[in-house]
Amino acid sequence: MEQGSRWREWRWQLRHRIRTLDGMERHFRLTPEEREALGAASGRFPVAITPYYAALMDPDDPRDPLRRTLVPLPDERLARPGEEEDPLGEERDRVVPGLIHRYPDRVALLAIDRCATYCRYCTRSRLLGGGLGTRHWEGAIDYIAAHPGIRDVLITGGDPLLLGTGRLASLLERLRAIPHVELLRIGTKIPMVLPMRITKKLARTLRRFHPLVVSLHATHPRELTPEVERALARLMDAGIMLGSQTVLLRGVNDDADTLRALMRGLLRNRVRPYYLYQCDPIAGTGHFRTPVALARNLIDALRGHVSGYAVPTLVIDAPGGGGKIPIAPDGIVGRDGDRLLLRNHQGRFFHYDDALE
Numbered sequence: 422m423e424q425g426s427r428w429r430e431w432r433w434q435l436r437h438r439i440r441t442l443d444g445m446e447r448h449f450r451l452t453p454e455e456r457e458a459l460g461a462a463s464g465r466f467p468v469a470i471t472p473y474y475a476a477l478m479d480p481d482d483p484r485d486p487l488r489r490t491l492v493p494l495p496d497e498r499l500a501r502p503g504e505e506e507d508p509l510g511e512e513r514d515r516v517v518p519g520l521i522h523r524y525p526d527r528v529a530l531l532a533i534d535r536c537a538t539y540c541r542y543c544t545r546s547r548l549l550g551g552g553l554g555t556r557h558w559e560g561a562i563d564y565i566a567a568h569p570g571i572r573d574v575l576i577t578g579g580d581p582l583l584l585g586t587g588r589l590a591s592l593l594e595r596l597r598a599i600p601h602v603e604l605l606r607i608g609t610k611i612p613m614v615l616p617m618r619i620t621k622k623l624a625r626t627l628r629r630f631h632p633l634v635v636s637l638h639a640t641h642p643r644e645l646t647p648e649v650e651r652a653l654a655r656l657m658d659a660g661i662m663l664g665s666q667t668v669l670l671r672g673v674n675d676d677a678d679t680l681r682a683l684m685r686g687l688l689r690n691r692v693r694p695y696y697l698y699q700c701d702p703i704a705g706t707g708h709f710r711t712p713v714a715l716a717r718n719l720i721d722a723l724r725g726h727v728s729g730y731a732v733p734t735l736v737i738d739a740p741g742g743g744g745k746i747p748i749a750p751d752g753i754v755g756r757d758g759d760r761l762l763l764r765n766h767q768g769r770f771f772h773y774d775d776a777l778e
């Protein structure tokens with residue numbers, strides 16, 4: 422698509438998203454499998470790619486890592502054993518519509534059920550376009566206000582930055598007005614796929630709500646374009662803490678060089694890598710999932726080769742609603758009386774005397 426004068430307007434980018442088989446045909450040289458997956462009404466959930474993000478993909482290479490994350494394959498209609506629509510049991514921890522209360526001090530508020538682009542491994546695909554609307558905000562805010570134990574509200578979705586700046590500000594104002602809410606967080610993919618959404622006005626608005634964390638969904642080092650770097654700097658310069666979340670994906674980012682480049686690139690942009698997720702067993706995501714042993718090896722490949730600040734915590738979001746469980750390689754491999762046997766990232770062994778009570 423031609424980069425006309427309105428290319429830098431975020432609403433133009435949204436209006437011109439590639440959403441149909443025809444649109445895809447115009448942009449990519451599709452494989453028969455991609456064409457089949459995009460065929461009439463066959464998909465489990467919508468397809469959408471911003472022109473900005475599509476321009477980062479190789480139109481001729483079906484194995485392009487960014488293309489793999491957004492262009493569907495027939496595999497996504499294949500539910501494998503152990504896969505479910507809601508493996509994390511979020512519906513069970515849903516206390517009012519759009520509010521998940523799993524940990525005593527934190528809630529996840531699903532503020533909106535749409536995104537700028539639709540990741541094919543989406544954890545919440547069951548909710549997308551389900552007509553959640555925003556009327557449920559009222560009940561969610563009342564619940565949070567009535568529970569003084571809640572100190573931290575994670576605003577997620579969908580993608581909350583898809584809301585207009587005024588709507589988003591009104592939500593943040595309501596939450597900030599609750600005395601026991603200390604921390605606000607926004608979970609979003611938008612800075613990576615629609616960096617033009619990070620306007621000066623948005624940054625000016627967000628800075629009124631500190632402490633505020635923006636948790637970026639980052640997938641691949643190629644996402645860190647000059648446009649994205651400018652958007653991240655704008656958020657950072659507004660005093661917003663930036664963290665990242667990455668899902669480990671087969672054929673996309675499941676090798677040491679890619680992950681190192683991504684984590685180093687994020688840190689260079691003042692983003693602290695936060696979580697690296699084993700891909701959730703959502704129905705139709707088996708083709709993305711990697712073995713847990715690989716994830717652990719990749720953490721070893723980061724540890725010792727990049728700044729500690731660039732090493733995220735590797736977690737499995739436990740099926741059944743157990744929450745996020747760290748699964749990084751355990752440094753303690755055994756104990757001999759008072760001596761611990763430790764293993765470092767190179768696989769070398771060391772002792773530590775642990776005789777103290």
Ligand SMILES: *Cc1c(COP(=O)(O)O)cnc(C)c1O
Pocket residue numbers: 521522523524527528529575745
């Ligand atoms: C991930 C998550 C949180 C936040 O957990 P942190 O480990 O503090 O980032 C809160 N609620 C739910 C339901 C979550 O899935």
